[in-house]
Amino acid sequence: MQPRSRGGGRVRRPSRGAVAVAKLRRGVHSRPPTKEEPIPATLRSLQTRVFALTWLSYASYYLVRKNYAVTKTSLEGQLDLSPELLGAVDTVYLAMYALGQFINGALGDRVGARRMLAFGMMGTSLVGFVMGIGQTGLVFAIAWGVNGLFQSTGWPNNVRAMAPWFSRDARGAVMGIWCTNYQVGGLVATALATFLVAHVGWRWAFFAPSMWVAAFGGILLVFLVERPKDAGLAPLDPDRAAAPPRAAPFREMMRIKRLWALGAAYFGLKLIRYTLLFWLPYYLEKSLGYDQETAGYASTSFEVGGVLGVVLVGWMSNRWSTNRSKLIAPILFALAAALFLYQWVGAAGLVPNVLVMALVGFMLFGPDALISGAAAQDIGGPDAAASAAGIINGLGSIGGILSGVVPAFVAASMGWDAVFYLFVVVALISAGIMAYLALAPPPAHARRR
Template identity: 35%
Template sequence: MWTMLDCWKCFSSHSALNLQSRMQLKHHQACIFALTWTAYAGTYLLRKPLAVVKTDLSNELSMTRTDLGWLDTAMLFPYAAVQIVFGSSADKYGARRTLAVCLMTSAMSMASFGLWHSFYIYAVLLFINGAAQSQAWPSCVKGLGAWYTTQHRNAIFGIWGTCTFAGGVLGTALAVHLQTRYGWRDTFFIPSFILGGIGLMVLMFLHSPSDLQVVIPGKDLESAVSEKLDPATPSFVSLWKLPMLKEVAISVFCIKIVRYCMFMWLPMYLHQQLHYGKAGSGMLPTSFEIGGVLGSASLGYLIQRFLRGQMLLGSGLAILASTLSLVCFLLTASWGAVPNFTLMLIAGAFNCGVDPILSGSVPSELGELDGRKIQASVSGFVNGFGSLGTVLQGPIVGAITEYYGWSGMLYLIITLSLLGCLASLKGYLIGTGLRLNGTTQKLQMGV
C-alpha cells in the first residue's frame, strides 16, 4: 500500500515534470518568436536602401521619377506575384527550409548592387530580391503560428508584427548611416551580409513542434505534424471563395499602397518639396514606422479590450483614423518638422497597426477553417494580393508627381486609405451575417 508520503512524492514529481515541460515550451516559443521576428525585420535591410538612395540615382545617373518608380515595381511585382502563386511553399516544404532559402537568395542578389551603373541590371537584381523575399511572410506566419493556439494568436501576432516596422526603421537608419558616411554605393553590401547570416540561423534553429516532439497545450501532436507539411495546395479560386477573404485582401491592398508611398517616396517629397536636408529627409519618414511599432504592439489588445475582439471592425476604424491623419498632414505640410513628425506617427500607428491583424492572425484563423492547415497559403494570398498595390504605386506615383506635383500623391493615398477602411468594414458586416446565420464556427474576427 502507498503511504501518504509516497502519494506526495508522486504528486511532487508529476508537478515538477509539468513545470519543466511548461518552462521548456515557453523557452521554445520565445526562441521561435525572436528568430522569426529577426528574420522578417531583416528583410527590410534590403528593401529600404532603394528609397534612401533615390535622390542619388536621380542626380548621378539622371533617372527620372518614372524610372525610379519602375525600379520599385521591379522589386515589388515579383514579391506580390510569387507570393500569390507559390505562397503554399512553406505548407509543402516546411517553414524552416523555405525561409532560409528566401533570406540567403535575397542577400546574394543585392550584395553587388552598388557596383553597377545600369538601370536594367538594377531592375534584374531587384526582381530577384523581390521574388526571394516573397516567401518570408507566409513562412514566418507558418513557423510562428505552429507554436501557439488560436486563443493566443491575436495577441502574439500583434506583438510579433512590430518586426515589420522596427525592421523598416532599422533598415532606413542603417542605409542613411552608410550613405552619409561611405556614399550610396556602399549601402547594400553590409545589409546583405547581415541578412545572409540570419538565413543561416533560420536553417539551423527554426524548428516546428513536431521536429522537437513538443506538444502544445490545446493542440495535439497530430495537429502539429499536419501544420508542418500540407501537400494539398488550394487554388486561387478556392481561396477567393473563403468568407471575408476578398474584403481582407482588398483592405490590405489599399493600406499597402499608402504605406509604400510613405516608404518609397516620402524621403524624396521632403527633400524636394519641403526642402529638408538628405539626413532629415531620410530619417523623418521613420516616424511612420515608429508609429507602426506602437500601433502593432497595442492595437490588437485595444480591439480585444474595447471591441470584444471584433478585429475587422477595429481595423476599419483604425484605417479611418489613419485617413484623417493623412488629411491633416496634407493641410499642415508646410508647418515644420514637429507637426510633420507627429501626424506621420499617428498615421503610421493606425495604418501599420492593422497589418499583423489583417495579414497575420485573421488569415491564420481562416486557414484553419474546416480542419484545414493552409495558414501559409491563406496568409501568402492576402499579403501577396495586398502587395500588388505596392507594385502599382511605383509607376503610378512617379507619373502623378511628374504631371500633377506632390499634392497629387497625397490626394491619391488619402482616397485609397478610405477605400481600405470601407473594405474592412464590409468584411465585418459579412462576418456578422455569417454568425447570425449560424454558418461559421470560429470567425470571431468578423463579429
C-alpha cells in the same frame, strides 16, 4: 482500498511530481495550458525562441531590400545609370515580390517555413553579392527582380512559423509586438546602408548585409522549431489540430471570400503606406519648403507613430479575436479623418505636421499588421497560414506597385492636395470593406471555440 502487489504488499503510487517529470522526459503534454494555468517553462522557452528567430529573420530581410534605395545616387553618378532605369528596377522588384507572395505562400505550407526561410535568406544574400559586383543596368534589373522572389519568402513563412506557437486569444498582442520587425528592420537597414556607402563605398552596402543574412539563414535552419508537436508538446489550438490536414491548403484558401476581402482592404493600405514611405520627404521638401535634413527627420514621424499603433492596436485586438474586423473598421475610418486633417494642418508648421503624420501612422500601421498577420493566421491556422498571408500580402503588394506611379501622376496633373484627397477615398473604401466583414457572421473557424 490501496491496491496490492501479487506478493501481498501495497503498491506505491507515483507522486504527481514524478508523473509530471516522466511526461516531460517523454516530451508529452496531454493538453495545452488554460488561461488560468501558467505556461510551462519548456513551452515558454520555445515560444521565446521562435518569436526572436522570426522577428530577427524578417527584420534582416530588409537589409537586402532597403540598401538599393540608399545606393541609387552612387549608381547614377558612378555607373551613369539614368533615374528612369533605376525606377524601372524598383518596378521589376515590386512586381516579382507581389507574384512571389502567392508562390512562396503556397510552397511554405507544403515544404515548411523553416526550409523556405533558410532558402529565401540565402537566396537574397546571393543576389546581394551579385548587386555588389554589378556594372550594368540589365544586371541590376534581373538581379533585383530575382531578389523580389527571394524576398517574398519572408512574410508568409515567418507568419506561418509563428502561427502554431500562440493561441488565438493571445495572438493579437503577440503579433502586434512581432510586427514591429518591418519598421525596425527598415530603419536599421537604411541607417546601415547609409553608413557603409559613406565610409566604404556602395558595393559594401550590398556585401556586408548579405553576409549577415546568409549566416542568419543558417541559424534559422538549425534552431527554428516549427510546431509544438515537434518538441513533444500539445498543440495550442486543439480544435485545429484535431481537424484532418488540408490536402491543398493554397487552393482552399483561394476559395475563401473573406480572404480576398482582406486582400482588397490591404491593397488600399499598402498603396497609402508605400507612397508615404517613398514620397513623404519629397513632398515636405518640394511642396512645404522644408530643407532636406528637416524633411528627412520629419518624415520619420509616420513610422514612429506606426510602431505605437502596431503594439497598441494588436493588444486591443485580443478582445475581438473572433472577428478582428470589428476593431479594424473604426480605426480605418479614423485614418481617413487623419489624412483629411493632415491636408489642412500639415502646412501650419513643423509641430502640427509631425503630430498629425504620427497619428496617420498610428491609424495605418495597426490595421496593416492585424490584416497581414493575425487575421491571416486566424483564417489559415497552423497548416495554411503561409498561403493565407501570401494571398493577402500578394494582393496588397499590387498597391505597392502602383504607389510608384499613381501618386506621381496625380501630383503632376492635379497637385499634392489631390493625392491626399485620393488617400482619404482609398482609406474609406478599405474601411467600408472591413465594416462589411465586421457585420458579417464570424467565419466557421472563429465559431469553433
